[in-house]
Amino acid sequence: MNELTKLLDKKSDNLLSIFFTAGFPTLDSTTGVLLSFQDAGVDFVEVGIPYSDPLADGPVIQQTSTVAIRNGMTMDLLFTQLERLKGKLRTPLILMGYLNPVLQYGVEDFCKKARDAGVSGVILPDLPMHEYTSQYKKLFRDYGLHFVFLITPSTKEDRIREIDRESTAFIYAVSTASTTGSANDNAREQKLAYLKRLKEMRLSHPVVVGFGIHDRVTLQDAWDHASGAIIGTAYLQLLAKTSDEQKAIHELINSISKQ
Amino acid sequence: MNSHPDNLGYYGTFGGAYIPELLYDNVEELRNAYLKIMGTDSYRSELASLLKDYVGRPTPLFYAANLSEKYGTKIYLKREDLCHTGAHKLNNVVGQALLAKRMGKKHIIAETGAGQHGVATATVCALLKLPCTVFMGKKDTQRQELNVLRMNMLGAEVIPVTSGSQTLKDATNDAIRYWINHPDNTYYLIGSTIGPHPYPDLVARLQAVISQEMMSQLLEKEGRKDPDYVIACVGGGSNAAGAFFHFIGNGTTKLIGAEASGEGIHSGKTAATISIGSEGILHGTRTILMQTSDGQVEEAHSISAGLDYPGIGPLHAWLHKSKQALYLPVTDDEAMQAALSLTRMEGIIPALESAHALAILDKQTFKPSDVVVISLSGRGDKDMVSFQHYFA
Ligand SMILES: Cc1ncc(COP(=O)(O)O)c(C=O)c1O
Numbered sequence: 001m002n003e004l005t006k007l008l009d010k011k012s013d014n015l016l017s018i019f020f021t022a023g024f025p026t027l028d029s030t031t032g033v034l035l036s037f038q039d040a041g042v043d044f045v046e047v048g049i050p051y052s053d054p055l056a057d058g059p060v061i062q063q064t065s066t067v068a069i070r071n072g073m074t075m076d077l078l079f080t081q082l083e084r085l086k087g088k089l090r091t092p093l094i095l096m097g098y099l100n101p102v103l104q105y106g107v108e109d110f111c112k113k114a115r116d117a118g119v120s121g122v123i124l125p126d127l128p129m130h131e132y133t134s135q136y137k138k139l140f141r142d143y144g145l146h147f148v149f150l151i152t153p154s155t156k157e158d159r160i161r162e163i164d165r166e167s168t169a170f171i172y173a174v175s176t177a178s179t180t181g182s183a184n185d186n187a188r189e190q191k192l193a194y195l196k197r198l199k200e201m202r203l204s205h206p207v208v209v210g211f212g213i214h215d216r217v218t219l220q221d222a223w224d225h226a227s228g229a230i231i232g233t234a235y236l237q238l239l240a241k242t243s244d245e246q247k248a249i250h251e252l253i254n255s256i257s258k259q
Numbered sequence: 260m261n262s263h264p265d266n267l268g269y270y271g272t273f274g275g276a277y278i279p280e281l282l283y284d285n286v287e288e289l290r291n292a293y294l295k296i297m298g299t300d301s302y303r304s305e306l307a308s309l310l311k312d313y314v315g316r317p318t319p320l321f322y323a324a325n326l327s328e329k330y331g332t333k334i335y336l337k338r339e340d341l342c343h344t345g346a347h348k349l350n351n352v353v354g355q356a357l358l359a360k361r362m363g364k365k366h367i368i369a370e371t372g373a374g375q376h377g378v379a380t381a382t383v384c385a386l387l388k389l390p391c392t393v394f395m396g397k398k399d400t401q402r403q404e405l406n407v408l409r410m411n412m413l414g415a416e417v418i419p420v421t422s423g424s425q426t427l428k429d430a431t432n433d434a435i436r437y438w439i440n441h442p443d444n445t446y447y448l449i450g451s452t453i454g455p456h457p458y459p460d461l462v463a464r465l466q467a468v469i470s471q472e473m474m475s476q477l478l479e480k481e482g483r484k485d486p487d488y489v490i491a492c493v494g495g496g497s498n499a500a501g502a503f504f505h506f507i508g509n510g511t512t513k514l515i516g517a518e519a520s521g522e523g524i525h526s527g528k529t530a531a532t533i534s535i536g537s538e539g540i541l542h543g544t545r546t547i548l549m550q551t552s553d554g555q556v557e558e559a560h561s562i563s564a565g566l567d568y569p570g571i572g573p574l575h576a577w578l579h580k581s582k583q584a585l586y587l588p589v590t591d592d593e594a595m596q597a598a599l600s601l602t603r604m605e606g607i608i609p610a611l612e613s614a615h616a617l618a619i620l621d622k623q624t625f626k627p628s629d630v631v632v633i634s635l636s637g638r639g640d641k642d643m644v645s646f647q648h649y650f651a
Contacts, residue, residue, distance in 0.1 A: 052423065052555040053541070055435050056279040063420055074553045099277060100540040103553030126540065131266070149488045150280040155441065159283075174281060233452040 002144055003092035004044060004120035006168050011043065012206050015228025018235050019046040019096060021064040023073030025208065025243050030081045036245040038091045040253055045125065048231065049067045049078060049097030056125045058181035075105050082117035094124040107136055111143035113240030121169055123147030133166060135237065148172050153194045164203045173198060173226065174211045182212060193227035219256045271581060273573035276455035278543045281439045287465045290457045296361045299365035309353050310468065313386070325604040331529035332625035336635045337434060337473055339498060346637030347498045348379040352448060357382045359446035367391045369448045370434040372399055372427030373564035374406025375637065376450030391415040395432040396426040403564060406641065420500020424558045426553060427568050431542050436503035451495025452572030455543030459572050466501025473632055474505055481630055484528065490515045490553035491634035492615040493586065494565050496572035498636035507583060516575060517615040519561035520588030528584050533573045533579050533586040537582060541570040562591035563611035593618040597647050598639065610637030611645060612618070
């Protein structure tokens with residue numbers, strides 16, 4: 001059974017998820033990073049498929065993607081690395097990347113390999129809802145993969161409701177209008193108002209907040225007003241600095257835990 | 260098939276809007292506004308007046324007697340090089356800037372490769388008193404320093420882009436990222452028939468004035484409005500889209516696009532997207548692009564910075580796939596020779612981009628009665644250093 005479904009069935013608040021770029025800082029880092037997340041009690045993971053032109057990403061994730069591609073990361077290699085972790089890794093996995101590499105791989109082959117590698121879901125920010133539902137929804141469903149949509153503070157209510165209807169796991173709420181990693185703490189009031197508005201909509205899927213979560217306050221805000229938080233850039237910065245996945249995750253957990 | 264996409268922005272299987280949700284509102288706002296605003300009398304008359312008195316339209320359709328004699332056919336040059344700022348780029352910029360003003364936008368952003376679109380944008384922003392930021396690959400700011408100076412003098416802010424390959428594709432990425440981060444008052448003024456719907460259609464409509472004028476000029480000179488051939492260079496495809504626009508699907512005109520093959524299509528240093536590319540997504544549109552087997556976008560190479568782009572507009576991808584237009588690769592060397600030949604034979608120094616279109620004359624055979632129109636998209640002033648180096 002889908003690991004993410006299992007997780008969301010039993011836990012619906014204080015979810016902690018981490019995004020990292022596969023193949024960064026070294027080609028073989030992927031497995032060590034994933035196991036370190038499991039040991040640290042991370043609820044689920046977004047495995048970033050590196051792409052040459054990541055439009056929705058800020059400088060940190062761009063840079064890690066460039067390094068990962070230079071290291072030789074490919075889709076096939078990623079699936080091989082994930083296959084090797086089967087049996088050892090129980091943390092639910094979501095693949096996050098851009099549409100073009102998936103199209104080149106072949107969407108059906110991608111879905112099949114992902115399922116076989118134990119992946120629970122997929123996030124492709126540049127595959128909009130209409131294109132997804134009209135062209136690809138059936139494939140993802142046939143292979144038992146969740147497809148996660150993003151919403152932003154400017155997404156209108158009727159569109160949020162439609163996204164809620166098309167969702168099967170959770171909704172990824174981008175906390176402010178920005179590319180990944182812009183920690184704009186000035187906009188906190190606006191962000192809280194946005195999360196409250198989402199809560200009052202009583203959506204049928206949990207809302208998990210991402211983009212700009214980097215410390216205790218931003219994490220707690222997400223936990224207080226939504227079901228969970230996704231950390232990406234803040235983790236990758238630590239990983240880039242330490243080049244040690246154990247140290248990076250511990251420093252991250254320390255920096256976001258209550259004193 | 261006509262020259263317009265369907266209401267979701269598809270030309271056949273190409274086009275659409277493959278954008279992150281972060282851009283959905285911005286793009287939706289533009290999609291809902293562009294046809295409405297462009298259909299109003301006030302927009303049309305302001306655009307017509309600026310095209311006439313500021314851009315300098317209609318541009319001449321020049322009968323190139325010496326070239327015609329050499330190739331044994333009737334060759335006309337559509338003189339977009341005589342537009343203000345030296346290229347067809349201004350047609351699009353004037354139209355989009357008027358649109359942006361009517362949408363209440365306060366800040367214009369643009370990407371540029373060679374700097375021609377950046378200069379055109381900075382120019383119109385000076386005229387319309389709109390603050391302007393231009394994203395330009397760091398490599399290109401060094402290769403095209405004069406255009407950076409022009410933009411600065413015009414009052415634009417030029418941001419050197421250091422991500423990726425530091426060229427046009429990365430400048431486009433960073434312009435889009437800036438738009439994501441500043442969604443409220445920013446208008447993204449894209450420079451070619453690329454990007455998510457409605458941009459390819461919007462830019463094609465604004466450049467369609469090129470073929471519109473050709474029709475009446477040909478009627479006067481040749482007694483018929485449809486030529487036998489239209490030839491244009493293709494970077495993102497805007498001057499070609501404009502030159503082809505009114506002839507697409509007419510059953511008589513053969514449309515030929517010249518793409519830059521750099522040092523040769525298999526040299527690894529090429530921008531010949533249609534020759535070696537494959538289908539995928541680039542900058543929010545489904546099209547043909549140069550990519551690795553793993554779907555990573557490849558770097559383009561052409562001696563002409565304006566053609567140095569690893570993709571092509573979705574209209575052209577579709578015209579190619581449906582065999583309504585023919586796209587031929589032209590090398591750096593062929594373009595250089597064609598530029599020199601036009602200069603010596605007709606006294607016109609063409610832009611290196613436009614020289615790619617001229618080079619097609621050596622690759623096709625024409626009948627004496629054929630009417631051949633070449634889009635001379637820009638003038639060569641900006642390329643003097645490249646010419647000097649090459650012919651030294
Ligand atoms: C003179 C000239 N021609 C052609 C192009 C290529 O653009 P497009 O294919 O959009 O016409 C450029 C781009 O900078 C240009 O400056």
